[in-house]
Amino acid sequence: MNATVTPITENQDPKALVTDMGKRARSVARTLAAMSSAEKAAALKKAATEIRTSAADIKAANAEDMKRAEEKGLSGAMLDRLKLDDDRIEGMAAGVEAVANLNDPVGSIISESERPNGMKLRRVRVPIGVIGIIYESRPNVTADAGALCVMSGNAAILRGGSEAIESNRAVHKALARGLEAGGVPGDAVQLVPTTDRAAVGAMLTAAGLIDLIVPRGGKSLVARVQDEAKVAVLAHLDGINHTYIDKAADPDMAREIAVNAKMRRTGICGAMETLLIDRAFADPKPIIAALAEAGCEVRGDAEAQKAGANVVAANDEDWDTEYLEPIVAVKFVDGVDGAMAHIAEHSSGHTDAIVTGDEATAQKFLNGVDSAIVMWNASSQFADGGEFGLGAEIGISTGRLHARGPVALEGLTTYKWVVLGTGQTRP
Template identity: 80%
Template sequence: MNATATPITDSQSPEAIVADMGRRARTAAKTLATMSSADKAAALKQAAAAIRADADAIKQANATDMENGEAKGLTPAMLDRLKLDDDRIEGIAAGVAAVAGLEDPVGTVVSTSERPNGLKMQRVRVPIGVIGIIYESRPNVTADAGALCAMSGNAAILRGGSEAIESNRAVHKALVKGLTEGGMPADAVQLVPTTDRAAVGAMLTSAGVIDLIVPRGGKSLVARVQDEAKVPVLAHLDGINHTFIDKDAKPEMARDIVVNAKMRRTGVCGALETLLIDRAYPDPAPLIAALSESGCEVRGDADAQKLGANIAAANDEDWDTEYLEPIVSVKFVDGLEGAMAHIAQHSSGHTDAIVTENKDTADKFLAAVDSAIVMWNASSQFADGGEFGLGAEIGISTGRLHARGPVALEGLTTYKWVVHGTGQTRP
């Protein structure tokens, strides 16, 4: 196994860089596919230790990105996603270590059957191969995606945003150092070295080189990926998430969930963006007051505006906006049917929640709302692979094929048919 990756020269075009990385990733993927679960886990534990050991270097690199980001006028939400401190770096390392402790899906027998002619059929989980991840702002994705791909037997080609280039390089350096010390090929997790946007286009058109593209970022990035990709895409759309307060909701629970869903971290994809309130809910004013008191700007329809002088008028665009800031839109609806109609029209299919003590109402909501994650009496901030017991996540898929919701190890595998015979020939 190679201890160091082959250097890439500055003279290479983005297309040549991606093609070269793809060839080396394919070779690394063949090695990863044959590694035992124990060996992969040991390498990831080494990687977690290396990230902890390099924490100061990672913080120094991140400080450069933060300074540049502020100078470029990045939004508070983007800066929050970009920032790394001791706690977040420890979280990154702990996430890598957690992946090492997960059950390896590779080699799992999904199903077994025997045909009348005696042929024994098995569906067995195998790695997808080479996975390209295109992401913005969040340096933790460098480690999360790399760890998940490595543990599931896939080689990864990572292309982070230019705003996080120094942080990504520092995290990647530490990750690969640990992986190679643990016996993995250095080319198992590669980081595209150029910030040239043409590299994204090269990845998207690399059919036969990259097997799957996973975009993690804003609406414009995902739209570009879906428009240009010649490679299969595991889509992660924006999180226009709703929480519906039913007439039978407990007031204290409703207040706590709404404030947490919006304000715990406003820059995450699971944050509440639109609050829907049943017109029959008896006391909505405390919900609005709690949001305002927590520092949230409230934009509402005509009914919501009656509840406070500081509530701005919501326009049509607000219902289709992922704020990722302390801003929430509020709309009153006619019961469950009104809530579901609004969600059907405006939800991005990420995470939608209901707060109610009426089980029948909740069951109807959970069955009818067609989002990747639906919740009953819980904050949408739980929309996270770690909170689902999956360890780190590579993203939350809002599509309907292959994998949906938080995508972790199993979502990064496919399967093949293994057939055992005793000399059968087909008549």
């Protein structure tokens, strides 16, 4: 069965299209769930090879998308997410290989016990079934999500944004060709072939065909998914991430972490958006100056403006903004308690970090901040499935149920109870 995407015809109904894709995905999900770890890994390695072999075609497709995106005036952050070059294509291929080399969670025993009557109970990891991923801009998600779903035994239906349609098609074509060569059914990873927004609505209401929706995009996309979904949602909200510089922080470490957390890549969800500085920290001026020298616009409260020559006044909206640009908001606080209070009010629950040499203060922060990822003396730019040793991620969940933080193989499984009896009957 060939999974290569062909353009949608003008009279094709998006709901009928998604229904057909869902039925085919449901059918192959049973086959995927029964495949061995070795079989899935071998197919993914073939897919990685195909991505590398298809690099020229992928770059050509991406060039078309980039040209249209620039003509439409997409932001620098969106253009950065969209762009594919040799290094990023190699990164996609390496990410697929990394997933192939991970431990397969399917079939693993989470817990087991024995009842007084001799019955043995086990909780065993199983695939969720059919995963729908709705994403914007980043064509690498096509490879990452497809690989993670296959390795975890799930079928995938991918719906990328219109700005990356040609790139997504090229990446998916290579991925599907490699998977099929490795024995994975062609419908295991399907790409919705239309940019019609009605297809998103059809996915969100495809209960019984799609088991889980994963949105990866901006506020408007996530809000729509949460408002309209009749299917379970694994939500990723804004990355309004904080770095708190404590009075006991090493000045050089604090400066380096702050600049890296903001400026390494400003358009990723792990980028720092707000810098909090303890009023008792000895010399904040070099940190603010280093951010400005790196090309970052600094917006701050009155104390931040006094500490930096080019700091502009922040307004209330700045504390609740995911810039995804070289802009940072800076606020001075009263110690770790002040930092935690600000984070509790303004954080999106993604990633928050503390820089300090005081272990007791660090533990108070790590225990008290209720975010999916909390860090001590490390840049928030490490908030990434690959950096966590997960190979790749399907998204970073900021919710509290099922999975939290970078979601990879284990997060794409559920469990079932297995009961082993010897003839027991219930009195």
